[in-house]
Amino acid sequence: MLESDKTDHIKLLYWMMLTRAVDDRTISLAKLGKIPGTIFSQKGHEAISVGAACALSAADVVAPMHRDLGAYLVRGMTPGRIFSQAMARSTSPSQGRDVNTHGMGDIELGIIGYVSHLPQAMTVALGAAFSFQYRNEPRVALTFTGDGASSEGAFSESLNLAAVLKLPIVFILEDNQYAYSTPSKYQYAITDLAARATAFGLPGMTVSGNNVLDVRRTTIKAIHRARNGGGPTLIKANTMRMEGHALHDSAEYVPKELLDKWKAKDPIANYKKMLYEKKVLNRRTEKLLLEQINKEVSNGEQWAENSPYPDPSTLTEGVYA
Amino acid sequence: MLESDKTDHIKLLYWMMLTRAVDDRTISLAKLGKIPGTIFSQKGHEAISVGAACALSAADVVAPMHRDLGAYLVRGMTPGRIFSQAMARSTSPSQGRDVNTHGMGDIELGIIGYVSHLPQAMTVALGAAFSFQYRNEPRVALTFTGDGASSEGAFSESLNLAAVLKLPIVFILEDNQYAYSTPSKYQYAITDLAARATAFGLPGMTVSGNNVLDVRRTTIKAIHRARNGGGPTLIKANTMRMEGHALHDSAEYVPKELLDKWKAKDPIANYKKMLYEKKVLNRRTEKLLLEQINKEVSNGEQWAENSPYPDPSTLTEGVYA
Amino acid sequence: MPEITFLQAINQALHQEMEADNTVFMLGQDIGILGGAFKATEGLFDKFGRERVIDTPMCEYAFSGLANGAALMGLRPIVEFQFADFISTGFDPIVQFAATHHYRQNNPLPIVFRAPWGGGSYAGPFHSQCPEAWFAHTAGLKVVIPSNPYDAKGLLISAIRDPNPVIFFEPKYLYRSQSGEVPSDAYTVDLGLANVAHTGDDISIITYGAMVPEAITASKILHKSNISCEVIDLRTISPLDSQTILDSVKKTGKVLVLHEARKTAGIGAEIAAIVSENAFEYLDAPITRVTAPDTPVPYSPPLENAYRPNSDSVIQAAKTLYYF
Amino acid sequence: MPEITFLQAINQALHQEMEADNTVFMLGQDIGILGGAFKATEGLFDKFGRERVIDTPMCEYAFSGLANGAALMGLRPIVEFQFADFISTGFDPIVQFAATHHYRQNNPLPIVFRAPWGGGSYAGPFHSQCPEAWFAHTAGLKVVIPSNPYDAKGLLISAIRDPNPVIFFEPKYLYRSQSGEVPSDAYTVDLGLANVAHTGDDISIITYGAMVPEAITASKILHKSNISCEVIDLRTISPLDSQTILDSVKKTGKVLVLHEARKTAGIGAEIAAIVSENAFEYLDAPITRVTAPDTPVPYSPPLENAYRPNSDSVIQAAKTLYYF
Numbered sequence A, B: 001m002l003e004s005d006k007t008d009h010i011k012l013l014y015w016m017m018l019t020r021a022v023d024d025r026t027i028s029l030a031k032l033g034k035i036p037g038t039i040f041s042q043k044g045h046e047a048i049s050v051g052a053a054c055a056l057s058a059a060d061v062v063a064p065m066h067r068d069l070g071a072y073l074v075r076g077m078t079p080g081r082i083f084s085q086a087m088a089r090s091t092s093p094s095q096g097r098d099v100n101t102h103g104m105g106d107i108e109l110g111i112i113g114y115v116s117h118l119p120q121a122m123t124v125a126l127g128a129a130f131s132f133q134y135r136n137e138p139r140v141a142l143t144f145t146g147d148g149a150s151s152e153g154a155f156s157e158s159l160n161l162a163a164v165l166k167l168p169i170v171f172i173l174e175d176n177q178y179a180y181s182t183p184s185k186y187q188y189a190i191t192d193l194a195a196r197a198t199a200f201g202l203p204g205m206t207v208s209g210n211n212v213l214d215v216r217r218t219t220i221k222a223i224h225r226a227r228n229g230g231g232p233t234l235i236k237a238n239t240m241r242m243e244g245h246a247l248h249d250s251a252e253y254v255p256k257e258l259l260d261k262w263k264a265k266d267p268i269a270n271y272k273k274m275l276y277e278k279k280v281l282n283r284r285t286e287k288l289l290l291e292q293i294n295k296e297v298s299n300g301e302q303w304a305e306n307s308p309y310p311d312p313s314t315l316t317e318g319v320y321a
Numbered sequence C, D: 001m002p003e004i005t006f007l008q009a010i011n012q013a014l015h016q017e018m019e020a021d022n023t024v025f026m027l028g029q030d031i032g033i034l035g036g037a038f039k040a041t042e043g044l045f046d047k048f049g050r051e052r053v054i055d056t057p058m059c060e061y062a063f064s065g066l067a068n069g070a071a072l073m074g075l076r077p078i079v080e081f082q083f084a085d086f087i088s089t090g091f092d093p094i095v096q097f098a099a100t101h102h103y104r105q106n107n108p109l110p111i112v113f114r115a116p117w118g119g120g121s122y123a124g125p126f127h128s129q130c131p132e133a134w135f136a137h138t139a140g141l142k143v144v145i146p147s148n149p150y151d152a153k154g155l156l157i158s159a160i161r162d163p164n165p166v167i168f169f170e171p172k173y174l175y176r177s178q179s180g181e182v183p184s185d186a187y188t189v190d191l192g193l194a195n196v197a198h199t200g201d202d203i204s205i206i207t208y209g210a211m212v213p214e215a216i217t218a219s220k221i222l223h224k225s226n227i228s229c230e231v232i233d234l235r236t237i238s239p240l241d242s243q244t245i246l247d248s249v250k251k252t253g254k255v256l257v258l259h260e261a262r263k264t265a266g267i268g269a270e271i272a273a274i275v276s277e278n279a280f281e282y283l284d285a286p287i288t289r290v291t292a293p294d295t296p297v298p299y300s301p302p303l304e305n306a307y308r309p310n311s312d313s314v315i316q317a318a319k320t321l322y323y324f
């Protein structure tokens, strides 16, 4: 294995671990009463958001949904700004105006903030892709959606419009088997959501959403296709949401066996194991990684906590540009 | 051929001829300035609306769109009431409040009036089907949509919801190759819209929309399936819109060759020819049919013209039940 | 009478109407097994099963449309939007079909579109909205927003029994913060009738929803300064009870309209218009609106606290009005 | 200056801005080959091709969302809804994303959402709507409705150049019925400024869109009865030009608000509220609203004629107001 491959593997691990660490810390902060709003659990989704985001080039853009913390981090959003957003501080990407990952966009980093209405981010991503095509730029838009959101009309309209205009866009469908409490069987009547793609004239692929390499490899292919005028692709990534829908949700509606089964498939633990086996990772490197992540997270938390709340006198500013 | 089959064939012909006659007369009335609003041409769609509606039982309901004049007639809406609606008279199904086939419902006849927003009729039909399932009644809802409307989110949401709830409903997609001026290639990127069905977990079939027997046969099967708990079906009926989108549209964007090709496939002329060949139809019967239809149409027109306009003093009545 | 929360009052109304009338059914996201994001539908799934309490896919357009069709065929659907903010996703079937159907087709459409509504819980721009003005401006809908557990139950039962489509917004801020005495049996509170929640002579505070308790608190405090406020709880936003509004205004001559929805073209504007059209000679001061400003609902507590009116802002405005 | 129709003025603005700025592009149904249902986009497809004049599939949600994303990346989309009635199908992307984006994310979204708007042509409940109040109540959008060819061109050019999402409604009743002198070069009419379309001393008629010519006609007739009306053409509905409104009201003391949208919670309510809040001492009579009633727009000519205000209804109301 080449040294550069090793670095690459470690990087993927780092991003996933960072994602989980930020998620965990956010939950702790919430439990300490430091977060006024709610937060969405990320556990189980790390390989998808990290793997897909790592397939992008710097000039590409990403329009994530609410379980894509990894994509924000990979694109350069610091843990500090993420905590600041959760803690409703003025230094956050929304200046304290939007909640958790909503509206956590930063166009300089190529991140489009989403609105709650699912899967509206897909339609915004269409527009980014359209702008690249319009200007003849070799850039691609990447966007994420959930299994539940795939029942919304906006999902189908987006696939269709992307296919008709042959837009340079990649859709990642994170199939975590639940939409809040609603299991797949009450959400759709087919076995594989990737089939939706075919019905609108784009390729649909399925990957293991718990395998970061699989996610990245397939996304790279789709991005390559999009960048070269081949049009859109839908990638369905299978996973399981390992916690409640959001902070307050104990998710008793999820069978314990299902969680147990998927616990064994943890995207980070398994990837780590593989890296140990391949001798890419050793105790020392892992310790260094952990230290670095802890430092980043703690510094970020500190920074966020020291950030001021927005000044109420700014309330009515910026409604118009 | 049995006598009853003959009658049946003649009936199908009668409904198609009546549909065309009412359509033609409406156009004449419009040209005479007797119709304040616009009207949608029906030419090319007669076999679909008639064939599908003739597959229904009396207790079933139909939620048509704007090219399903035949379905209204088959369900018992008189030409008079149809003219009255176009002429904005108080005797019309909407009491002069809605325009052309919009809001031309009559729940006693099992007809649900549509609103303009396409394909919203599909969602209303879902509710009718749901009510049958809820009450355990062996009834079915039939609804129609266009190729253009299939790009709307409401179309996909409807297929999905129908499949998830296994509703007793049949969707007819009238693929007339255009949505107003927009040809199929700008509307969708697949070759056969019936594939949409599969992607949502219901059977999708294709029929010749210019062959009334084919349409009816397939619809009967789908209705039978729905009535027996088998769930929804999508039937795509291929045809060509033979006139402009609506009265004012000269449709210069449609290639003449395309129209010529489809002119040879006229659903009424060809059916008639077949009936002549099979000796089901002869000059005398055809003449009688024509006379009867002319009489119905003329009487209807007369009745409509003699109907009063709504009284302006009723303007604000009936906003609430 | 037992004391129960606003949320329990809603839940009770749903249970009792489902029991009383088997044409009533519910549909929405996560209302079944979960009992709703706020537990408003708790216990219904266990009692009535998936036949009548349906966890739908995410498709506000299609399930609102389904409700239209089911109502047309004689059922009484209750649709839950997970938050009032998501009613914009099911907008078309409500404003185009449900609202216009009786006028055009003469068939009643008895539907209730319910949703947790409003701010005060730092839930950000997309979980705090107050979209009632969109629907009040749309002819053919009734719009109801209760302010206390008693009204919540009685108005919801009325809404379910009403032959028209009713938008029923539940101030989620009050779900658990408000308790009150509520009869255990079913009863109705008439739609279209405002309630004089507090009587007074100097100023009419016209309001609804979660601002009613704020107005009452303010009135009690203002009383100490010898300012006597009458609080009109509209309860039904559309159609408005002009009579009760005008009666109060004719008595006090001073009007303070209060709501947590945005100002421009909100319900407060309509009330100001009704008053200035019909009680002009009785007015002793400008009509004052105390509302949220014309911005999205911001998340951060200092911002939302400044955004959302409360008893303090009412007291301040009432004093200015009183000494006008 | 050449005389052209309202429709030609719109078409000219589109041609000139497309020429001047290659980040401007258009999308909508049948705007390309057909040139639009009303021919507002005629000639654009031939000149700029499908790259910049895009016939979309039928998907108001997705193409409005696409416009949001394209604007975010620096383009200037112009979206056409075939009728204003269909804007409710693309409602979510407009009211949830476009309207809130700058406030939340600090990036400008220069988009124009255009649509033929309003009644008067017996087109029925779904091809005659006036939904401006929905958008005026939604913070973050500008709403513009011109009343004559000169303003139509100038306001549309301003809207295209504006960094904010603008809802631009075109009274289709005026498309061909109104002609006027329009400079052939590009020019702007500022958004947010009302126009005094007719000066007068006794009554302020505050209106917009296709009601402006009705108000002017009425004013001319009323002049013969020695009633002098000032006609304020709002032009921009949101944000409103309170200054011009109040200046006029302070002069006349009598207010007649006129629009063809429905009454309840319409723009007229907002104007009544602004006036009664800010010019109370100047008012000599109740504020009168002349609007459509709270019903769907009916099709039949006798009904729509009764539904839609016109110069006669203005004259009648103005006389009552004058002799108050």
Ligand SMILES: Cc1ncc(C[n+]2csc(CCOP(=O)(O)OP(=O)(O)O)c2C)c(N)n1
Residues within 6 Å of the ligand: A067, A116, A117, A118, A119, A145, A146, A147, A148, A149, A150, A152, A174, A176, A178, A179, A180, A241, A245, C029, C058, C060, C082, C086, C089
């Ligand atoms: C249009 C719309 N309706 C309802 C909601 C409320 N809601 C937030 S997340 C969620 C479930 C989403 O499920 P899925 O798409 O599978 O994503 P997941 O949360 O499982 O990652 C719902 C119903 C919403 N955000 N948008």
Ligand SMILES: Cc1ncc(C[n+]2csc(CCOP(=O)(O)OP(=O)(O)O)c2C)c(N)n1
Residues within 6 Å of the ligand: B067, B116, B117, B118, B119, B145, B146, B147, B148, B149, B150, B152, B174, B176, B178, B179, B180, B241, B245, D029, D058, D060, D082, D086, D089
């Ligand atoms: C939501 C919506 N957008 C736009 C329109 C305007 N419109 C009326 S008919 C039509 C074309 C419909 O095409 P299709 O579904 O193929 O039916 P066809 O008219 O060809 O029978 C359009 C765009 C509409 N009725 N509804």
Ligand SMILES: [Mg+2]
Residues within 6 Å of the ligand: A146, A147, A148, A174, A175, A176, A177, A178, A179, A180
């Ligand atoms: Mg999910």
Ligand SMILES: [Mg+2]
Residues within 6 Å of the ligand: B146, B147, B148, B174, B175, B176, B177, B178, B179, B180
């Ligand atoms: Mg078509």
